[in-house]
Amino acid sequence: xxxxxxxxxxxxxxxxxxxxxxxxxxxxxxxxxxxxxxxxxxxxxxxxxxxxxxxxxxxxxxxxxxxxxxxxxxxxxxxxxxxxxxxxxxxxxxxxxxxxxxxxxxxxxxxxxxxxxxxxxxxxxxxxxxxxxxxxxxxxxxxxxxxxxxxxxxxxxxxxxxxxxxxxxxxxxxxxxxxxxxxxxxxxxxxxxxxxxxxxxxxxxxxxxxxxxxxxxxxxxxxxxxxxxxxxxxxxxxxxxxxxxxxxxxxxxxxxxxxxxxxxxxxxxxxxxxxxxxxxxxxxxxxxxxxxxxxxxxxxxxxxxxxxxxxxxxxxxxxxxxxxxxxxx
Amino acid sequence: xxxxxxxxxxxxxxxxxxxxxxxxxxxxxxxxxxxxxxxxxxxxxxxxxxxxxxxxxxxxxxxxxxxxxxxxxxxxxxxxxxxxxxxxxxxxxxxxxxxxxxxxxxxxxxxxxxxxxxxxxxxxxxxxxxxxxxxxxxxxxxxxxxxxxxxxxxxxxxxxxxxxxxxxxxxxxxxxxxxxxxxxxxxxxxxxxxxxxxxxxxxxxxxxxxxxxxxxxxxxxxxxxxxxxxxxxxxxxxxxxxxxxxxxxxxxxxxxxxxxxxxxxxxxxxxxxxxxxxxxxxxxxxxxxxxxxxxxxxxxxxxxxxxxxxxxxxxxxxxxxxxxxxxxx
Numbered sequence: 001x002x003x004x005x006x007x008x009x010x011x012x013x014x015x016x017x018x019x020x021x022x023x024x025x026x027x028x029x030x031x032x033x034x035x036x037x038x039x040x041x042x043x044x045x046x047x048x049x050x051x052x053x054x055x056x057x058x059x060x061x062x063x064x065x066x067x068x069x070x071x072x073x074x075x076x077x078x079x080x081x082x083x084x085x086x087x088x089x090x091x092x093x094x095x096x097x098x099x100x101x102x103x104x105x106x107x108x109x110x111x112x113x114x115x116x117x118x119x120x121x122x123x124x125x126x127x128x129x130x131x132x133x134x135x136x137x138x139x140x141x142x143x144x145x146x147x148x149x150x151x152x153x154x155x156x157x158x159x160x161x162x163x164x165x166x167x168x169x170x171x172x173x174x175x176x177x178x179x180x181x182x183x184x185x186x187x188x189x190x191x192x193x194x195x196x197x198x199x200x201x202x203x204x205x206x207x208x209x210x211x212x213x214x215x216x217x218x219x220x221x222x223x224x225x226x227x228x229x230x231x232x233x234x235x236x237x238x239x240x241x242x243x244x245x246x247x248x249x250x251x252x253x254x255x256x257x258x259x260x261x262x263x264x265x266x267x268x269x270x271x272x273x274x275x276x277x278x279x280x281x282x283x284x285x286x287x288x289x290x291x292x293x294x295x296x297x298x299x300x301x302x303x304x305x306x307x308x309x310x311x312x313x314x315x316x317x318x319x320x321x322x323x324x325x326x327x328x329x
Numbered sequence: 330x331x332x333x334x335x336x337x338x339x340x341x342x343x344x345x346x347x348x349x350x351x352x353x354x355x356x357x358x359x360x361x362x363x364x365x366x367x368x369x370x371x372x373x374x375x376x377x378x379x380x381x382x383x384x385x386x387x388x389x390x391x392x393x394x395x396x397x398x399x400x401x402x403x404x405x406x407x408x409x410x411x412x413x414x415x416x417x418x419x420x421x422x423x424x425x426x427x428x429x430x431x432x433x434x435x436x437x438x439x440x441x442x443x444x445x446x447x448x449x450x451x452x453x454x455x456x457x458x459x460x461x462x463x464x465x466x467x468x469x470x471x472x473x474x475x476x477x478x479x480x481x482x483x484x485x486x487x488x489x490x491x492x493x494x495x496x497x498x499x500x501x502x503x504x505x506x507x508x509x510x511x512x513x514x515x516x517x518x519x520x521x522x523x524x525x526x527x528x529x530x531x532x533x534x535x536x537x538x539x540x541x542x543x544x545x546x547x548x549x550x551x552x553x554x555x556x557x558x559x560x561x562x563x564x565x566x567x568x569x570x571x572x573x574x575x576x577x578x579x580x581x582x583x584x585x586x587x588x589x590x591x592x593x594x595x596x597x598x599x600x601x602x603x604x605x606x607x608x609x610x611x612x613x614x615x616x617x618x619x620x621x622x623x624x625x626x627x628x629x630x631x632x633x634x635x636x637x638x639x640x641x642x643x644x645x646x647x648x649x650x651x652x653x654x655x656x657x658x
Contacts, residue, residue, distance in 0.1 A: 028481050089448060093441035112422035115444060116481045119418060122448065123473040126455050130470070134463035141459070144452040152357050152445045 001326060004319040007051060010059045010069075010076075014052050017077035021128050031117045032124075035088055035105050036080075050100060053211070054079040054182045061186025061200060064313040072189045075132035075140065079182055081125035082144050086151065088118035093155065094237060101228040135188050143181035150174030157240040167245040172205065175212040180204030183307075192308070199306045206300035210324050213293045216241035218328070220277060221286060226328035232273040238263050242292060246285045247276075255279045297321050330655060333648040336380060339388045339398075339405075343381050346406035350457050360446045361453075364417055364434050365409075379429060382540070383408040383511045390515025390529060393642040401518045404461035404469065408511055410454035411473050415480065417447035422484065423566060430557040464517050472510035479503025486569040496574040501534060504541040509533030512636075521637070528635045535629035539653050542622045545570035547657070549606060550615060555657040561602035567592050571621060575614045576605075584608045626650050 015038070022032050033039040037048030055076035062072035090096070091104040092114050098104060106114035122144070129137040150173025153166075162170065183200035186192075192200070218227050219234030220243050227233075234241050244263065251259050262268060262276040280286065304317050344367070351361050362368040366377030384405035391401035419425070420433040421443050427433060435443035451473070458466040479502025482495075491499065512529035521529070547556050548563030549572050556562075563570050573592065580588050591597060591605040609615065633646050 026478055026481070027485065028478060085448075089444050093444060111440075112484050113481060115418050115422060116477055116484070118448070119414075119451065120474055120477045120481075122451055123470050123477060126470045127467070127474065130463060130467050134459060134466070137463070137466065138456070138459050141452050141455045145449055145456065148445055148449045148452060149355055149357060152355070152442060152449075155441050155445070156356065 001323065001328075004316065004323045006060050006316050006320045007053065007056050007323075010056055011052060013069075013073060014055045014059070014076060014080065015047060015049055017055075017073050017128075018049070018080060021074075021077055021081065021124060028113075028117050028120045031105060031109060031113065032084075032121055034108075035099070035117065035121075036084055037100065037102070041103075041108065048100065048102070052080060054083055054178050057179065057182035057204075057207075058185045060313065060316070061183050061307070061309075062189045063186075064307075064309040065186055065190030065192050065196070067186060067190035071132055072185065073132075074128045074130075075136045075185045075189065076182075078125040078129035078132075078137075078140055079178055079185070081121050081128060082140065082147070083178055085118045085121035085125065086147060088114055088121065090151070092118075093151075096237070098228070132185070132189065136185050139181055139184050139188060143177040143184075146173045146177035150177065154240055158238065162240055162245055164242070164245045164249055167240060167242060168209070170240065171209060171212045175215075176205055176208035179208035179211065196308055199303055199308075203300055203303035203307055206296045206303060207321070207324070210293055210296040210300060210321070213242050213289055213296060214324055214327060216243055217286065217289055217293070220280065223328065228329070232277055235262065235273045235276045236268045238268060242289045243280050243285045246288050247280045247283055250283045250285065251279060255282065293325060297325055330652065330657075333645065333652045335389050335645050335649045336382065336385050336652075339385055340381060342398075342402060343384045343388070343405060343409065344376060344378055346384075346402050346457075347378070347409060350403075350406055350410065350453060357442075357446050357449045360434060360438060360442065361413075361450055363437075364428070364446065364450075365413055366429065366431070370432075370437065377429065377431070381409060383412055383507050386508065386511035386533075386536075387514045389642065389645070390512045390636075390638075391518045392515075393636075393638040394515060394519030394521050394525070396515060396519035400461055401515065402461075403457045403459075404465045404514045404518070405511075407454040407458035407461075407466075407469055408507055408514070410450050410457060411469065411476070412507055414447045414450035414454065415476060417443055417450065419480070421447075422480075425566070427557070461514070461518065465514050468510055468513050468517060472506040472513075475502045475506035479506065483569055487567065491569055491574055493571070493574045493578055496569060496571060497538070499569065500538060500541045504544075505534055505537035508537035508540065525637055528632055528637075532629055532632035532636055535625045535632060536650070536653070539622055539625040539629060539650070542571050542618055542625060543653055543656060545572055546615065546618055546622070549609065552657065557658070561606055564591065564602045564605045565597045567597060571618045572609050572614045575617050576609045576612055579612045579614065580608060584611065622654060626654055 018036055019038055022029055034041055040046050058076040058079055059072055063069055088105050091099055092106045092111055096104055097107050105117055126137055129140045150170050153170040154174055180201050183204040187197045187200045219241055220232055224230050247259055258275050258279050262272045300321055304314055347365055348367055351358050369375050387405040387408055388401055392398055417434050420428055421435045421440055425433055426436050434446055458469045479499050482499040483503055509530050512533040516526045516529045548570055549561055553559050576588055587604050587608050591601045629650055633643055
């Protein structure tokens with residue numbers, strides 16, 4: 001499956017903006033260029049950035065609604081910076097040793113400097129966003145605050161997976177806040193009406209859920225050669241995910257006991273991962289999660305129809321939605 | 330010694346602003362109100378906030394230069410929030426278990442949620458600052474970035490104290506950036522000229538050095554009943570401080586060997602603290618540091634004379650400078 005045009009059209013522009021925003025010579029700037037995949041550990045330039053979903057969405061919607069791409073670029077870049085500051089700190093919190101197939105910042109530089117590098121990335125993100133205007137910077141910090149609240153909720157679940165409703169509330173913040181903000185930034189820079197902003201918000205909400213649910217499915221049933229993580233890795237990390245939340249809602253008797261044991265202990269073995277995966281499969285949780293994914297995509301399509309995009313721009317978004325449904329990484 | 334009027338006049342206003350900015354009902358908002366000293370651990374309101382130096386300076390200079398205090402308040406409050414986000418993360422990095430005589434956030438809620446609470450405080454600080462205007466928010470995030478760079482430099486010194494020049498460069502960022510920003514915010518809100526902003530910057534630089542040097546002296550020779558920390562605590566923590574930097578520059582032979590041993594090891598005993606303190610006293614480092622303190626205060630007074638404050642406002646700043654020279658906590 002080739003990458004959808006929404007994710008490729010502005011890729012070089014976004015990477016250039018990130019490089020410019022992080023061009024300083026300090027130790028922390030180097031660490032950040034490494035984390036973003038703009039450089040390898042030795043400082044050699046490379047291009048191993050992520051999907052760049054959030055900035056791509058911001059630029060696509062700004063362009064579709066008549067905003068100026070040059071003015072939108074700093075805000076788009078800022079979104080990717082906020083996302084990545086949260087990844088640096090997430091990896092510390094979860095003790096995840098790899099990120100996009102490379103060593104996490106805390107593994108290389110220790111927890112203390114990893115905290116500093118994430119802190120700096122948050123500050124520099126706001127500086128970038130302010131170049132696109134105060135309204136956009138305001139939207140960014142509101143969303144940043146919401147994302148962090150979602151992260152705190154997620155950590156609060158640990159070892160005690162939430163019900164499905166609490167799960168949705170959590171991902172709407174942790175993942176949804178920045179994706180909604182991407183569309184909102186596009187709308188703000190195009191001076192869109194309050195009505196349009198509401199519809200963009202709706203689009204972002206459902207697209208964000210779809211994105212996260214696919215992530216959750218891949219976190220259990222994804223193939224290592226595509227995701228870079230062994231199958232079942234979200235069970236091993238006892239991560240709150242839709243399959244886990246559904247499993248806990250559906251499981252009874254022996255199945256429930258297995259899930260409670262696996263998610264309730266400190267160290268999860270290969271056998272535990274296999275046992276919990278079997279329970280989730282017995283309960284047909286994967287189909288159920290994929291049903292939720294289709295539903296979110298359907299809702300996103302409806303919101304997309306009302307967002308005021310051109311026919312071509314809407315078709316390109318449809319291509320992205322199909323990609324999000326099927327992606328293997 | 331009674332508190333100088335610069336630190337008392339707007340105290341209730343600043344505390345009110347902090348309470349409003351952190352009035353949310355989420356777990357993290359509660360954690361932040363605890364950290365700021367606005368509530369105890371059970372959520373009972375209290376007033377155990379710190380000196381509130383940075384917001385007090387911002388409001389004093391805004392008022393002196395003809396700015397609107399109401400407009401300046403959010404930015405002043407934002408400065409205190411940035412300072413405190415850095416304290417929450419510092420305490421994790423240094424494994425300091427107490428802060429202002431109370432348990433540090435990471436001790437109560439664990440490292441992961443302490444990281445989140447600091448992250449949130451940084452985001453909320455920008456939201457506050459934006460209420461005072463985009464120029465002020467921009468100044469705040471530039472200073473935040475500089476402060477974090479200073480923190481990274483400080484951590485980089487660990488176990489290998491810097492020379493005096495590297496020390497001054499570090500504190501000008503780690504401590505100086507936000508104090509300079511306090512004066513700059515006052516100037517920006519009063520629409521001061523570029524010249525005045527430069528003089529305020531100078532005032533902030535020297536006042537920041539004086540503040541930090543007194544802190545460093547108290548960190549070794551302060552009295553526990555005043556500082557809340559045992560004497561020599563900065564030696565125990567192998568903290569980069571002016572006395573340590575001077576000691577390393579001056580010590581030869583056996584004295585040098587003692588300092589290198591104490592600052593080079595993981596765990597520092599009471600006997601080590603006593604031995605290192607004796608070396609620093611033999612080298613008359615305390616007098617030397619206090620000489621630097623007087624020099625910084627003298628330079629601050631000269632800058633104060635050019636800052637455009639009223640006679641009364643300048644006298645009140647002089648009172649603050651005297652307080653900073655002599656404070657015991």
